[in-house]
Amino acid sequence: MTLPPSPRRHRRAGLLALRAALAAAALLSTSSCAPGFTVGQGPLATDWRNGTCHRLTSAFDAGLEVVSESAPSVACNTPHNTETLSVKKLTGPLAQYKERPSPFLMATSMGPLCNREELAAHLGARADQPFHGMHVTAFGPTRKEWSEGVRTVRCDAVMEYEQGKPFMNYMLQRPFKDILKSEAGTPFRLCRTTVGKELRNVGCDKPHQAESVGYAPLAAAGTTAAQRCAKTVRAYMRRALPARYAVLPDPVVAHSDQMVHCWVGQADRTELRTGSLYATEDAARAADNAAKKAAKKAAKSAAKNAAKDRTTTGGSS
Structure with a gap:
């Protein structure tokens, strides 16, 4: 008596059977009466x-x-x-x-x-x-x-x-x-978020709590993990740490001869953000120029207001 085939065939077995069929078809194609056999494009x-x-x-x-x-x-x-x-x-x-x-x-x-x-x-x-x-x-x-x-x-x-x-x-x-040197690299930067009690890695284009900036180099004894990460964070962001953000080394190590994985994220770890804190050189340069222009404009406005105040005060005395 011949038993019927089991309906629960393993996927790999099916794939192997498919490949065997393709191989057989390829052999048949060498005969003069069969067309040339190709796969895909x-x-x-x-x-x-x-x-x-x-x-x-x-x-x-x-x-x-x-x-x-x-x-x-x-x-x-x-x-x-x-x-x-x-x-x-x-x-x-x-x-x-x-x-x-x-x-x-x-x-x-x-x-x-x-x-x-x-x-x-x-x-x-x-x-x-x-x-x-x-x-x-x-x-x-x-x-x-x-x-x-x-x-x-x-x-x-x-x-x-x-x-x-x-x-x-x-x-x-x-x-x-x-791509990681450009803004297009955001989905491929490593971020993490908490799902339940589990920390999960995600791309930085997804809601997250912290973003990896890399590893801090070895440092002199006595420096904290956060101090060691500060330079790495600054190089990654190319600017000072914004308000409401914090350096989040992981793990906090006790010895200076251990590498430290440096993260940066919301100081309130329950708060989520989307996007990357990474700044390209061009973006950082543009931000610096904009800040300098804004400061120059503010200084000019302050000087103009001060001169106006002196004129007003002098005319009323």
């Missing part, structure tokens, strides 16, 4: 150029299970969710395999070639500055490319998405390059 040929942008269409495509990404590149001023940071060579024993190794072996060998420091530099962050909503992943050759001798690794910045929301909503229409 074109043949499975990876774009190995630095600085290219790509548009993944499903969350699975951005997952660790996928070791190859061969979608055609798109212009970086059109919607995209990945951007190539660098292209590197895969070496070592794994590179000697005639057939492409398992996804696990590929991921563990390619992963170390694509690091967070490279991503931070591309986004315009300091090496010690946290950010939100972006990670770096490694893509390798397709099976066909591997069989042809390709041993290249592509390191991509990948936008993250929120579970339960449409994947295609998470696209950017400008390059990721240096």
Whole structure:
């Protein structure tokens, strides 16, 4: 007796079956009576150029299970969710395999070639500055490319998405390059908020209580965490701390040889704000010039009023 198939098949099993079907179709396409078989928008040929942008269409495509990404590149001023940071060579024993190794072996060998420091530099962050909503992943050759001798690794910045929301909503229409040096980087700056009793990380475009400004350097013994963070906060905001705001080091450390994660936010920790306290150099310069003009105008007005008062007083005596 043949039992009916279980209705509760694992998603991965379904995907493997789909891939097996695609592979079988590809083999059939080599016969003279079958049309050429392609997947997506074109043949499975990876774009190995630095600085290219790509548009993944499903969350699975951005997952660790996928070791190859061969979608055609798109212009970086059109919607995209990945951007190539660098292209590197895969070496070592794994590179000697005639057939492409398992996804696990590929991921563990390619992963170390694509690091967070490279991503931070591309986004315009300091090496010690946290950010939100972006990670770096490694893509390798397709099976066909591997069989042809390709041993290249592509390191991509990948936008993250929120579970339960449409994947295609998470696209950017400008390059990721240096985005944290501009006002457009607000969604990718790290902020935090309290949900119930839990602290959660969010982008600074969401309501939050505090914003990360990075880590304070080591300091002489005897300095408090807040004192150590003051310089980091000033460099991030490029201005004095506004009223109702406070430096919120986390954690408060007892020893000067420990790094301090510096946050800035509302002095009243129950109060929420939306937006970033980060200031670009141009914005800070414009604010300084505006403040100088306002001070000059106020001084001129005060001098004019003082002269008027002297004239009035002198005429009445």
